[in-house]
Amino acid sequence: MASAxxxxxxxxPAPAPQLQRGIVKTxxxxxxxxxxxxxxxxxxxxxxxxxxNIRAGAxxxxxxxxxxxTKDTPDEPWAFQAREFLRKKVIGxxxxxxxxxKTPQGREYGIVFLGKDTSGENIAESLVAEGLATVRREGIRxxxxxxxxxxxxxxxxxxxxxxxxxxxxxxxxxxxxxxTIENPRNFVDSLHQKPVNDGSETPEPFAAEAKFFxxxxxxxxxxxxxxxxxxxxxxxxxxxxxxxxxxxxxLKEGFARCVDWSMAVYTQGAEKLRAAERSxxxxxxxxxxxxxxxxxxxxxxxxxxxxxxxxxxxADAIVVKLNSGEHKTIHLSSIRPPRLExxxxxxxxxxxxxxxxxxxxxAREFLRKKxxxxxxxxxxDYIRAATSAMETGGVPAFPERTCATVTIGGINIAEALxxxxxxxxxxYRQDDDQRSSxxxxxxxxxxxxxKNGKGLHSKKEVPIxxxxxxxxxxxxAKQFLPFLQRAGRSEAVVEYVFSGSRLKLYMPKETxxxxxxxxxxxxxxxxxxxxxxxxxxxxxxxxxxxxxxxLVLQREVEVEVESMDKxxxxxxxxxxxxxxxxxxxVENALSKVHFTAERSSYYKTLLSAEETARQRKExxxxxxxxxxxxxxxxxxxEKERVAKYRAVYVTEITxxxxxxxxxxxxxxxxxxxxxxxxxxxxAQPPVEGSFAPRRGDFCIAKFADGEWYRARVxxxxxxxxxxxxxxxxGNREILSSTRLAALPPAFSTRTLPPQATEYTFAFIQVxxxxxxRADAVDSVVRDIQNKQCLLNMEYSGAVCPxxxxxxxxxxxxxxxxxxxxxxxxxxxxxxxxxxxxxxxYLNGQESAKSAxxxxxxxxxxxxxxADEFGYRR
Numbered sequence: 100m101a102s103a104x105x106x107x108x109x110x111x112p113a114p115a116p117q118l119q120r121g122i123v124k125t126x127x128x129x130x131x132x133x134x135x136x137x138x139x140x141x142x143x144x145x146x147x148x149x150x151x152n153i154r155a156g157a158x159x160x161x162x163x164x165x166x167x168x169t170k171d172t173p174d175e176p177w178a179f180q181a182r183e184f185l186r187k188k189v190i191g192x193x194x195x196x197x198x199x200x201k202t203p204q205g206r207e208y209g210i211v212f213l214g215k216d217t218s219g220e221n222i223a224e225s226l227v228a229e230g231l232a233t234v235r236r237e238g239i240r241x242x243x244x245x246x247x248x249x250x251x252x253x254x255x256x257x258x259x260x261x262x263x264x265x266x267x268x269x270x271x272x273x274x275x276x277x278x279t280i281e282n283p284r285n286f287v288d289s290l291h292q293k294p295v296n297d298g299s300e301t302p303e304p305f306a307a308e309a310k311f312f313x314x315x316x317x318x319x320x321x322x323x324x325x326x327x328x329x330x331x332x333x334x335x336x337x338x339x340x341x342x343x344x345x346x347x348x349x350l351k352e353g354f355a356r357c358v359d360w361s362m363a364v365y366t367q368g369a370e371k372l373r374a375a376e377r378s379x380x381x382x383x384x385x386x387x388x389x390x391x392x393x394x395x396x397x398x399x400x401x402x403x404x405x406x407x408x409x410x411x412x413x414a415d416a417i418v419v420k421l422n423s424g425e426h427k428t429i430h431l432s433s434i435r436p437p438r439l440e441x442x443x444x445x446x447x448x449x450x451x452x453x454x455x456x457x458x459x460x461x462a463r464e465f466l467r468k469k470x471x472x473x474x475x476x477x478x479x480d481y482i483r484a485a486t487s488a489m490e491t492g493g494v495p496a497f498p499e500r501t502c503a504t505v506t507i508g509g510i511n512i513a514e515a516l517x518x519x520x521x522x523x524x525x526x527y528r529q530d531d532d533q534r535s536s537x538x539x540x541x542x543x544x545x546x547x548x549x550k551n552g553k554g555l556h557s558k559k560e561v562p563i564x565x566x567x568x569x570x571x572x573x574x575x576a577k578q579f580l581p582f583l584q585r586a587g588r589s590e591a592v593v594e595y596v597f598s599g600s601r602l603k604l605y606m607p608k609e610t611x612x613x614x615x616x617x618x619x620x621x622x623x624x625x626x627x628x629x630x631x632x633x634x635x636x637x638x639x640x641x642x643x644x645x646x647x648x649x650l651v652l653q654r655e656v657e658v659e660v661e662s663m664d665k666x667x668x669x670x671x672x673x674x675x676x677x678x679x680x681x682x683x684x685v686e687n688a689l690s691k692v693h694f695t696a697e698r699s700s701y702y703k704t705l706l707s708a709e710e711t712a713r714q715r716k717e718x719x720x721x722x723x724x725x726x727x728x729x730x731x732x733x734x735x736x737e738k739e740r741v742a743k744y745r746a747v748y749v750t751e752i753t754x755x756x757x758x759x760x761x762x763x764x765x766x767x768x769x770x771x772x773x774x775x776x777x778x779x780x781x782a783q784p785p786v787e788g789s790f791a792p793r794r795g796d797f798c799i800a801k802f803a804d805g806e807w808y809r810a811r812v813x814x815x816x817x818x819x820x821x822x823x824x825x826x827x828x829g830n831r832e833i834l835s836s837t838r839l840a841a842l843p844p845a846f847s848t849r850t851l852p853p854q855a856t857e858y859t860f861a862f863i864q865v866x867x868x869x870x871x872r873a874d875a876v877d878s879v880v881r882d883i884q885n886k887q888c889l890l891n892m893e894y895s896g897a898v899c900p901x902x903x904x905x906x907x908x909x910x911x912x913x914x915x916x917x918x919x920x921x922x923x924x925x926x927x928x929x930x931x932x933x934x935x936x937x938x939x940y941l942n943g944q945e946s947a948k949s950a951x952x953x954x955x956x957x958x959x960x961x962x963x964x965a966d967e968f969g970y971r972r
Contacts (some may be wrong), residue, residue, distance in 0.1 A: 100615055114546060116197035120215065121146075123189040125652035127318055129155025129181025129232055130223075132189065132211065134196065135315075142311040150223040151199050151208045153232040155181040156263075156911035161278050171278070176269030177262055181231035184456030189213060189222065190319045210245065227252045230262020267745055277604070290623055305385045317345060327365060337367050351374035355386030358529065369539040393533050394482035402479050408470040410652055413452070414462035415513075417470060417505070419477065420649070429511040432480040432502040432523040432535035437462060437555060451568075457561035458554050462521035465842040467592075469515075470507065471653050479503045481533035496929060511537055518544040520554020538541050569667065570603060570614040576667035579611070583669065588795060591615075591658050593651045598669050599643025599684060600671070602651070604658065614668040616663055619680045619705055623719070639718050643689040650683065651675050658796075661699075672701065682897040685709050686796055688718035704862040707895045712849035714929040740932045744889040744905060750855055751829035752880050756865045756872070756923075759829020759855040769827060773808075776846045780807050785840030792821050792836055797848060800825070801838040809842060809853075858912040861893035861901035862933075862940045864924040871954050882906075883913060893933065903936075921952030 122135035130150040136143040156178030162169040181559050195216055198209040212219040216904040225230040227249055234249045257264045323339040338345050349355040350372055357376050380387045406419035409426060414436030418428050422771065437458040455461055483500040504969040505512045514537065524541045527534055535541055549556045569575040583589060595603040600622035604615045623640035651673065673680040679701060686692035686708040696702045713720045746763035761769065780799070790798060792812045800810040800823050814822035818836045825831070826848070866872050889905040904913040917923045918940050925940045948955040 116209070118192065118195055118197055118217065120195045122315075123191060123883075124314060126182055126186040127187055128158055129178060129226060132185070132194075133210070134194065137885075138311065139385060142307050143867065148196055148198070148211060149206060149208045150232075151210055152235050152249055153223045153227060154235060155226065155232045158182060159274065159276055163250070171276075173276075174273045177231055177272050179274055180262070180272055184229060184491050185226065186230055187320050187321075188220075188225070189427055191739070192697070194222075195219070206210065217824065224249060228256060230256040230259075230264050233263065254341075295344050305354060308385070309349065310353055312349065312352065313345060316340065316342075316348075316546055325367065328361075335361055337365070344371075344858070347371055347375045351378055353379040353382070353387050356386065356529070359538070361541070373539060378925055390532075397479060397482075405479055407474050407478055408472065411466040411470065411651060412462055414459060414466065414516065415464065419475070427501065429505060430483070430500045431475055431516070431522075432504055432537055433525050433541055434513045434517060434535075435525050436522055454564040454566045458521055460518060460564050461554070461558060461562065463523055464518065465519065467637060467653050468513065469512065470505075473507055475505050475507045475512075477503045477505055478536065483533065491642055497681075499616045502535075511540065511848060513537075513545045514540050517541055518548055518553070518941070520548040520552075520556050523555065528841045564610075566605070566610050566612060568612040570612055571667050573665070573667035576663055576669065579609075579613075579859075580660065582609075586660075588657040588659055588674070590794065591656050593654055596644060596648045596652050598622065598640065599689060601668075602647070604656075605734050613665055615658060615660075615673065616664065616668050616670045617684070618670050618672055618680045619693055619699055619701060620685055620690040621693045622684060628907055639689055640803070642718070643673075643684060646684065646687060647680065650678075651680060672699075677898065679704070679897070681705065682708050686897045687711055688712040688720050692720060704895065704897060708897045709724045711896075740893075740936060742891055744891045746887060746907070749885065749904075751885045752876060752884055754872070754876060756863075756876055756879065757857055757859045758879070758883070759857055760888075760890065761827070761854045761856075765851075765854060768851055772846055772851050773827075774845065777807060778807075779843060779845070780840075787837050790836060790839050790841050792839055797826070797842045798823070798839050799842050800832070800834055802832070807840075809846065809848075810839075812839075827855050829855035829857065857899040858890070858902045859896065859899055860923075861903050862919070862928065862937060863914050863918060864926040864928055866923065866925075866954055868954075870920070875917060876955060878917065878920065878922055879913070888913070893936075894928070894930070915940060919947055921947035921950070921955045924954070 103187075121136055123132050124145060125133040127147070129175070130153055131147060133145055133147050135145045149372050156175030157172075158178050159174045160172045162171045163662050174238070192213060193215060194211050194213055196209050196211045198207045200208045202208075211222045213222060214220070220470050227234060234246075234253045236250065256262065260266065264271060317338065317340060320340060321654070325337040325339065326334060327337060328335045344367065346355075350357065355376075357372055362372065365372070379385070380390050380392070382392055384532075388518055404421065404423050406427070408417050409420050410418040412418060412428065415431045415434050416428060417431075420426055437456050439452075439456050449646065453463060480503060480524055481502050483497075483502055485499045486497050511520070517524060524538075525534075532549065548554065552558060569579060589606060590608060591604040592794045593602050593607050594605045597603070597614075600617040600620060602615045602617075604613050605611075606613060622643050623637035624634075625640040625644065626636040627634045654675055657674045658671055659674075660669045664670060671717065681690070681696075682701065685692060685705055692702075692705045692709045699705075710717075711724055713844075716723055747760040748763055748766065749760045751759040776799070785799075788915045792798065792815055794814060796812045796813055798810055798812060799807045802808055802825070808825050809827055810823040810825050810945045812821060813831070816822070821834050821836050821839060823832055823834055823839070865875065883906075885969055887907045889907060889910070891903050891905075892900055893903055894901050905911060906913065918925060925937070925944045927941070947953070948959060
């Protein structure tokens, strides 16, 4: 806004005014602008230029705060329109100007032209021509052509009744301004996310540069404002310029940092703002010039890697196994597991965090079911330094912790936990950069959980887990023993592994904890504190413990309880996915068969596994020397391999290269049974949904072809997901319980035993590499599935018999063919009566290696013991 200047001051112009250039930063009124220079190493110089010889109306002014005698002054007629006309024409544009006069107070008056020289549009003339400014005629001289032209333009505007010269006085051009909003919350809610048109203590570093950066792009520009929220009567919003979002640009150029509390209400894409801030950090610009990334000291292979989950420590930590075989504890970034509010009320009761802290068990179970045994992607976000008890003021000390974002199948595990209300998000200081790389998603997930009342945020009563621990409780164990013995196979979860053969189990149906000892084996003992001092660990005790942990820890298993010892520990057999843990330990030379196994149905399998391990002479059997017995030696020398091939029909082949086959001799019995069973079902169809499946139940299941087949229930996830095994064909399927029904007694396994028997190929070793194994399986599927072959039993195994298989027409050995094609390796057997067969297989393997077929295409990888290829000798 410009005020009147005495005529005598304007009548003395400076001699030979100099042409100067600049960029219009601000339009103060219809006759005053602020012009800036070009920035050089900081904000540029500025000067106010008032337009000579004209006057525009004064804009409204707010009363001075704290001075009650001052009042708000409204716009003069056409003042705002003059300012807007000038703003839209020159803001941000390059202009040239001459200063004609300068008052003693320092106010400068001159002529402004749009463009780089005086050939451009004269701003004052344009204002007068539109009737938005009046000419100061009191100091005009007749010999000044510029002043004369202004008078002519004003006369033309009067004649045309433009602007101020129009009829009506211009009262309609005065704005009705309000400087306060009575209810900011209602104002924001009424315009929430709707575009709205819209015409500082000691400064921090780069504050002046940031101000200039924003001014030069937004000041007096036409923009849109999106109102987001109104916390504590402060209106939050986003300013959108035609060229983009100023918030994102400020972050990208290192002038600003993201603020967590307002990011939660931002609706224009918080990830874009985080990405812009991340870009500035990486380039170390402005406020980030001294920035050091939390993972700057880590190699790329240590920042991102794939690992297998071995254990869930609690609701925010897991133990993973790296490709190198090393175990590493990973904490989930930026989340806090459930914790107990207040003190433990029951001082007499032993505090068990897993069961006594509300939702801790649910959180652990969610992670266990989701992750155990699975491969996950780990992205390290930061390393939390170790803390001592003194530093934390009595809080327990913590070692150094690796905090990371863990994903599986594209799902962020921490976000899933938080969204279910099973964990909360940690709040940080604004300058604390050690946080999750997906922190905004975690905050959003927590907001959803709070809104929906999930888990920790629920107003319902917290779940209570009354889990009885009868480990070492002899009397309780005695009362419980008959129940477990009658139950046969019971479901359990392995909570802890004390040693290779001693475990703690959680029984979900019985809601109790028991100590379980593996039956039938003698496992090396670890070091223990004894009355006489520390007992030294037996050889291979640590290896046996690691083997058991990797196979069963926190997995769902089945147990058969046979008896208990004097200390109240249960003794029996543990099965995981059809593998007997006792047999597996013996087969891997980590345990020996105990004489008590003689009474068990698994005795022969254990002896066979022990003999296999003994022949390999490794681990426990590394120094084994077979006792020479002439009679036995003579018998062994004379023993010949017996070849009694029988016709079978191969029905299914597994991913591990096991296969299921039916005896051709009993095939007609199965066909007859199936025909009778389907006839009975057709006459009396089962009621849909009437069958409640339980693990181990025999039933009938409707296959994809619409026919019913005999099956066994292996697992029940939910009524919609029931895992079944077709006992006559060997294939598996996941079905809804509506496609299951009770097996009619006339067609039970007593009438006709299951016809599909599991076998595996003798003398061959399947590659561990998934692609190589898949090639071998595909070859076998093409050659023998749903075809008749000839089968001969060679020797027994821990899981199923090992056999050789021949094509029915050519009599060629299927397994030998796989060896010759370089798809599998030879498993060398030491038995003398098998020497001829093993030699033939080895010759075939040498032929494949010479031709560099399939797994041998890079030579004999076993020479360097290269585990990275995924093979094992």
